[in-house]
Amino acid sequence: MDSGSGIKQADSVSNTGQYHLKKCFARFIGSGKRLLKRQLMMDEIEQSIENRNDRGKVLEGQLGFILSSTQEAAVVPPTVALAVRPSPGIWEYVKVNASDLEVEGITAKEYLKFKETVFEESWANDENALEIDFESIDFATPRLALPSSIGNGHNFISKMITSGITKDTQRAKQLLDYLLSLSHQGESLMINEKLNTVSKLQLALIAAEAFVSAFPKDALYQKFESRIKDLGFEKGWGDTAETVKEMMHTLSELLQAPDPEKLDSFISRLPVIFNVVIFSPHGYFGQADVLGLPDTGGQVVYILDQVRALEEELLLRIKQQGLPIKPNILVVTRLIPDAKGTKCNQEWEQIFDTKHSFILRVPFKTPKGILRQWVSRFDVYPYLERFAQDAAAKVLEHMGCKPDLIIGNYTDGNLVASLMASKLGITQATIAHALEKTKYEDSDVKWKGLDPKYHFSCQFTADLIAMNATDFVITSTYQEIAGSKNRPGQYESHNAFTMPGLCRVVSGINIFEPKFNIAAPGADQSVYFPFTQKQKRLTSFQPAIDELLYNKEDNNEHIGYLADRRKPIIFSMARLDTVKNITGLVEWYGKNKRLRGLVNLVVVAGFFDPAKSKDREEIAEIERMHSLIEKYNLKGQFRWIAAQTDRYRNGELYRCIADTKGAFVQPALYEAFGLTVIEAINCGLPTFATNQGGPAEIIVDGVSGFHIDPNNGDEASNKIADFFEKCKRSPDYWNQMSAGGIQRINECYTWKIYAKRLLNMGSMYGLWRRMNKEQKQAKHRYIELLYNLQFRNLAKNVPIPVEEPLDVVTPS
Numbered sequence: 054m055d056s057g058s059g060i061k062q063a064d065s066v067s068n069t070g071q072y073h074l075k076k077c078f079a080r081f082i083g084s085g086k087r088l089l090k091r092q093l094m095m096d097e098i099e100q101s102i103e104n105r106n107d108r109g110k111v112l113e114g115q116l117g118f119i120l121s122s123t124q125e126a127a128v129v130p131p132t133v134a135l136a137v138r139p140s141p142g143i144w145e146y147v148k149v150n151a152s153d154l155e156v157e158g159i160t161a162k163e164y165l166k167f168k169e170t171v172f173e174e175s176w177a178n179d180e181n182a183l184e185i186d187f188e189s190i191d192f193a194t195p196r197l198a199l200p201s202s203i204g205n206g207h208n209f210i211s212k213m214i215t216s217g218i219t220k221d222t223q224r225a226k227q228l229l230d231y232l233l234s235l236s237h238q239g240e241s242l243m244i245n246e247k248l249n250t251v252s253k254l255q256l257a258l259i260a261a262e263a264f265v266s267a268f269p270k271d272a273l274y275q276k277f278e279s280r281i282k283d284l285g286f287e288k289g290w291g292d293t294a295e296t297v298k299e300m301m302h303t304l305s306e307l308l309q310a311p312d313p314e315k316l317d318s319f320i321s322r323l324p325v326i327f328n329v330v331i332f333s334p335h336g337y338f339g340q341a342d343v344l345g346l347p348d349t350g351g352q353v354v355y356i357l358d359q360v361r362a363l364e365e366e367l368l369l370r371i372k373q374q375g376l377p378i379k380p381n382i383l384v385v386t387r388l389i390p391d392a393k394g395t396k397c398n399q400e401w402e403q404i405f406d407t408k409h410s411f412i413l414r415v416p417f418k419t420p421k422g423i424l425r426q427w428v429s430r431f432d433v434y435p436y437l438e439r440f441a442q443d444a445a446a447k448v449l450e451h452m453g454c455k456p457d458l459i460i461g462n463y464t465d466g467n468l469v470a471s472l473m474a475s476k477l478g479i480t481q482a483t484i485a486h487a488l489e490k491t492k493y494e495d496s497d498v499k500w501k502g503l504d505p506k507y508h509f510s511c512q513f514t515a516d517l518i519a520m521n522a523t524d525f526v527i528t529s530t531y532q533e534i535a536g537s538k539n540r541p542g543q544y545e546s547h548n549a550f551t552m553p554g555l556c557r558v559v560s561g562i563n564i565f566e567p568k569f570n571i572a573a574p575g576a577d578q579s580v581y582f583p584f585t586q587k588q589k590r591l592t593s594f595q596p597a598i599d600e601l602l603y604n605k606e607d608n609n610e611h612i613g614y615l616a617d618r619r620k621p622i623i624f625s626m627a628r629l630d631t632v633k634n635i636t637g638l639v640e641w642y643g644k645n646k647r648l649r650g651l652v653n654l655v656v657v658a659g660f661f662d663p664a665k666s667k668d669r670e671e672i673a674e675i676e677r678m679h680s681l682i683e684k685y686n687l688k689g690q691f692r693w694i695a696a697q698t699d700r701y702r703n704g705e706l707y708r709c710i711a712d713t714k715g716a717f718v719q720p721a722l723y724e725a726f727g728l729t730v731i732e733a734i735n736c737g738l739p740t741f742a743t744n745q746g747g748p749a750e751i752i753v754d755g756v757s758g759f760h761i762d763p764n765n766g767d768e769a770s771n772k773i774a775d776f777f778e779k780c781k782r783s784p785d786y787w788n789q790m791s792a793g794g795i796q797r798i799n800e801c802y803t804w805k806i807y808a809k810r811l812l813n814m815g816s817m818y819g820l821w822r823r824m825n826k827e828q829k830q831a832k833h834r835y836i837e838l839l840y841n842l843q844f845r846n847l848a849k850n851v852p853i854p855v856e857e858p859l860d861v862v863t864p865s
């Protein structure tokens with residue numbers, strides 16, 4: 054797109070097109086709105102072209118093309134500044150003079166200034182307004198070029214390293230140094246100082262391989278250990294003659310003629326990772342009775358399953374490396390003294406179904422001592438620095454050495470992980486689960502109004518710090534990074550944005566950086582398995598589930614009832630957040646007579662008494678739910694069940710819904726990934742899930758489930774009704790959709806696949822950070838400034854709550 058040429062629009066469009074474009078731009082200006090979103094602009098364009106045949110003429114020229122890829126416009130009459138996104142990750146900015154349609158390319162900074170003018174003109178004109186520009190400090194790191202390659206950073210890195218080894222003997226030396234640095238508890242692994250040049254290593258490899266080849270394949274490492282040690286080799290090559298020989302041969306081949314696949318296979322088998330720390334500070338983080346509490350949803354489920362899969366994979370790898378080492382995984386979270394009946398006030402807890410994995414809880418401290426009560430994830434910023442220090446001390450004491458990999462979760466965990474990883478010089482990974490910036494429209498430009506409630510000034514600064522500090526980013530889907538054709542990705546939206554009065558981010562994160570990787574989670578298949586596996590079904594739960602679904606009396610656990618048991622059930626389960634849109638689903642159902650005639654609706658969400666909630670959004674949703682039940686007279690067709698905490702029973706609940714030949718519906722306005730979607734599909738439930746976010750990638754529409762548009766409730770509820778009508782006509786259709794979903798999960802969404810990918814990345818990015826030490830150091834200096842001069846001050850503005858009185862326990 055030649056946006057920078059300043060050509061006159063009149064040159065390239067017909068007179069009719071020109072006439073209509075002028076009308077469009079006049080409407081943009083006349084609308085009175087000063088920040089226009091894509092949909093609104095498209096509506097304005099529609100309305101300004103009376104004759105349908107003229108539409109093509111409007112969009113035929115360069116400006117038409119620009120308009121059709123525009124995401125947003127800032128209107129500062131007579132100028133309309135456009136942010137144009139021709140492809141995921143690719144942004145161009147232009148300004149258009151509404152009277153003569155002259156188009157001129159502008160920079161991101163100039164565009165952001167137009168936007169600021171709309172909100173805070175004096176700041177827009179402040180020559181010394183704070184600007185953040187990570188590209189200016191990070192110009193040497195290679196970048197991907199194709200939008201379709203985004204999220205495949207690991208492969209790209211292994212290509213970069215191998216091409217480096219081919220071209221530059223220095224790179225081979227770096228690989229050698231890396232091998233020399235590998236150790237565990239002070240004991241060298243792989244090679245020792247005898248092999249301190251590449252040529253010595255190459256010769257020794259040939260000799261050792263020949264020597265080991267003389268042993269039977271299954272001969273244990275100890276049989277030939279002392280001989281290869283004389284040559285300079287230490288433990289870690291493998292547990293048998295066969296694995297050692299394979300590993301040595303791969304390295305010889307790599308040093309002779311590097312290729313990315315060989316490098317990948319070699320690096321992923323290296324003994325690099327034994328001790329892992331996973332941060333998820335805000336809590337409640339526990340193994341029982343925490344799900345459904347505010348802020349405690351998929352992240353807890355994700356991490357516990359992740360830990361089990363990681364431990365299993367680590368044990369396997371360490372065995373294959375021939376090492377007598379035990380892995381160690383710590384999930385570090387907040388200790389909450391007022392734990393509301395959960396175990397979140399215990400310092401240590403072993404993670405179920407693991408041998409070497411624990412939860413470590415470290416309290417939040419204030420100048421007055423330990424903070425006793427839960428605080429929302431939006432309010433945790435004042436405690437994080439101290440938490441990181443206290444956690445680091447505890448971790449080092451427990452492990453007796455530095456961890457090999459630190460993984461952060463969500464903004465708070467990622468910030469703490471960045472602080473600890475940079476202090477100790479450790480490979481770092483971040484997982485966002487959800488970046489809040491895209492959840493709330495214009496949360497950046499309108500930050501001032503939102504800050505007292507959400508503290509986005511802290512959150513977005515912390516996110517920028519962590520994204521830039523980390524060695525690699527794990528995402529669940531492509532869309533999380535780069536969005537879709539018409540919707541920018543969560544990370545992408547941090548590339549250029551502005552918070553007037555605070556800072557202008559002209560380059561926050563470049564999603565073409567090779568640090569981004571997609572590794573989708575799974576669902577625990579011992580808990581979420583198909584309803585057809587009759588012998589495994591947890592029948593002991595079934596009477597309670599029957600009561601939960603069909604008992605006619607309201608109680609603390611359920612309200613509303615289902616008069617006709619023969620109807621299939623459409624089911625949903627989520628926290629009662631606005632964005633989860635459970636109330637939206639209830640309204641769609643309430644409005645759609647056809648759907649109400651076909652199925653019952655059951656939702657598991659939050660609880661019924663607003664007075665019991667401290668969460669602002671949850672209270673509003675509870676109230677809305679009650680009013681919808683009245684408004685649509687849902688009695689007899691709708692059951693509202695309070696949040697459920699037993700995942701085994703939940704697994705059986707999904708299956709019982711499948712027994713009714715029902716379906717799962719995930720109606721979120723936006724969903725980062727959507728663990729419930731894969732849980733439901735694993736249990737064999739045909740699933741309708743939002744097309745806004747992760748589920749759009751998990752499900753192939755019409756093959757492994759269905760997409761629904763949460764912004765078009767009538768269309769969504771009719772799509773569900775059509776499905777059930779079709780199932781009535783041909784019952785096998787239901788089975789076909791159920792099986793299609795399960796097949797998709799087994800191909801792409803399991804924890805086994807995830808754990809392998811994560812550990813491979815940990816090893817590869819560990820090498821990469823060593824190879825780019827200087828570049829990383831420079832960036833860290835910039836990050837430190839941002840942390841010290843900006844984040845710390847912002848965190849001071851977040852109020853520390855006054856101590857709540859302890860719950861008074863009255864003796865019974």
Ligand code: UDP
Nearest residue numbers: 344345350351352354627696697727728729
């Ligand atoms: N969940 C639950 N009880 C509830 C609501 C949710 O056990 O009342 C579980 C659900 O089974 C899933 C997780 O919490 O494992 C929610 O994850 P998801 O990704 O769907 O959403 P999040 O809450 O993380 O935004």
Ligand code: LCN
Nearest residue numbers: 351352486725726727728
């Ligand atoms: C948090 C969310 O909001 C969900 O979308 C994810 O599925 C969950 O974490 C696990 O990653």
